[in-house]
Amino acid sequence: MDLSHLAPPPRDSSADETMIAPIAWTPEQQIARMLLLCEAQMESALSESDVAVDELIKSFKGLIEAGQALGAQNDNTNLAQQLDTLRKQTAAAVVAFQFYDKLNQRLGHVRYSLSALAMFVCDREKAHERDQWRRLFSTLRRLYRTEEERQLFKLMVEGASAEEAREHIQQSTLTLRSTPTGEIEIF
Amino acid sequence: MPGSASQHSRVILAVDDSASMRQMVRFTLESAGYKVVQAVDGVEALDYAKQSAVDLVLTDVNMPRMDGITLVRELRGLSSYKFTPMLVLTTESGQDTKQRGKQAGATGWIVKPFSPEQLLSTIARVL
Numbered sequence: 001m002d003l004s005h006l007a008p009p010p011r012d013s014s015a016d017e018t019m020i021a022p023i024a025w026t027p028e029q030q031i032a033r034m035l036l037l038c039e040a041q042m043e044s045a046l047s048e049s050d051v052a053v054d055e056l057i058k059s060f061k062g063l064i065e066a067g068q069a070l071g072a073q074n075d076n077t078n079l080a081q082q083l084d085t086l087r088k089q090t091a092a093a094v095v096a097f098q099f100y101d102k103l104n105q106r107l108g109h110v111r112y113s114l115s116a117l118a119m120f121v122c123d124r125e126k127a128h129e130r131d132q133w134r135r136l137f138s139t140l141r142r143l144y145r146t147e148e149e150r151q152l153f154k155l156m157v158e159g160a161s162a163e164e165a166r167e168h169i170q171q172s173t174l175t176l177r178s179t180p181t182g183e184i185e186i187f
Numbered sequence: 188m189p190g191s192a193s194q195h196s197r198v199i200l201a202v203d204d205s206a207s208m209r210q211m212v213r214f215t216l217e218s219a220g221y222k223v224v225q226a227v228d229g230v231e232a233l234d235y236a237k238q239s240a241v242d243l244v245l246t247d248v249n250m251p252r253m254d255g256i257t258l259v260r261e262l263r264g265l266s267s268y269k270f271t272p273m274l275v276l277t278t279e280s281g282q283d284t285k286q287r288g289k290q291a292g293a294t295g296w297i298v299k300p301f302s303p304e305q306l307l308s309t310i311a312r313v314l
Contacts, residue, residue, distance in 0.1 A: 091303045094214065094215060094302075095300045095303075098207075098208065098299055098300035101205045101207050101299070102278055102299065105249075105278060145249070145278060145279045145281065146278045146279075181301060181302045182278075182298025182300060182301065183296075184295065184297045184305060184309055185285070186294065186295040186313065187295055187296070
């Protein structure tokens with residue numbers, strides 16, 4: 001699979017520097033932090049897809065029930081209402097299916113991050129330079145393109161614990177359940 | 188989602204490297220009466236658009252070979268697409284990327300996931 005399009009966009013400003021929390025610094029701690037970040041990103045992506053699967057199950061259950069109700073009717077007095085229910089359930093399924101695409105994208109970013117980390121740590125000289133680690137984090141920051149990925153990255157790189165990340169993911173999932181669709185802007 | 192008589196003559200070029208996304212877009216637009224042609228990336232979309240006229244372009248951003256913002260810029264450079272509505276449908280929500288899309292000539296920006304109703308009303312608004 002060609003992952004080249006997953007690579008972060010070119011660096012375009014000096015404001016791109018990533019702030020790393022001021023804690024005792026060792027290369028091993030940086031590796032651990034990077035792996036924790038990848039784990040949190042995967043947990044967040046999987047949590048999103050749980051919401052989507054729940055919605056798909058509800059939608060298809062609703063479609064089946066609406067279909068059965070239509071079949072049982074002897075007259076068409078409630079036909080418009082039943083068709084409206086079908087339309088709403090189908091629309092919810094269309095939204096839910098899109099999270100599968102988002103899941104693929106997010107896991108692709110995690111794969112890219114892990115590959116970048118593996119190559120980085122193989123270079124012992126590079127892996128012992130703090131500035132090189134800062135550059136690696138900055139490169140990966142530009143990799144993340146959805147709002148959830150960016151928020152989680154910021155949280156983890158600034159020193160959040162796995163527990164704090166989990167709490168953040170739970171809050172994001174609640175928000176996602178109430179507002180599943182994205183913003184629209186006409187220029 | 189019934190389509191009006193005028194929608195039946197409208198052709199929308201949907202560009203996305205994800206097969207599942209293309210299916211969702213196609214399902215939504217065809218159920219409203221639009222004719223949908225699909226491309227898997229910017230290169231394929233540009234080739235198609237040069238050979239056949241389309242009424243609206245709906246494109247993803249991150250794709251292999253040619254991204255959606257480059258596609259919009261290339262199409263805007265063609266006289267036949269100077270005024271064609273071009274909507275970007277993407278998971279990208281960052282202001283920098285959105286600004287790049289606007290500068291390239293995009294008509295609007297829709298962050299995935301889309302709701303069928305909102306996508307259709309946005310398309311109706313710009314067509």
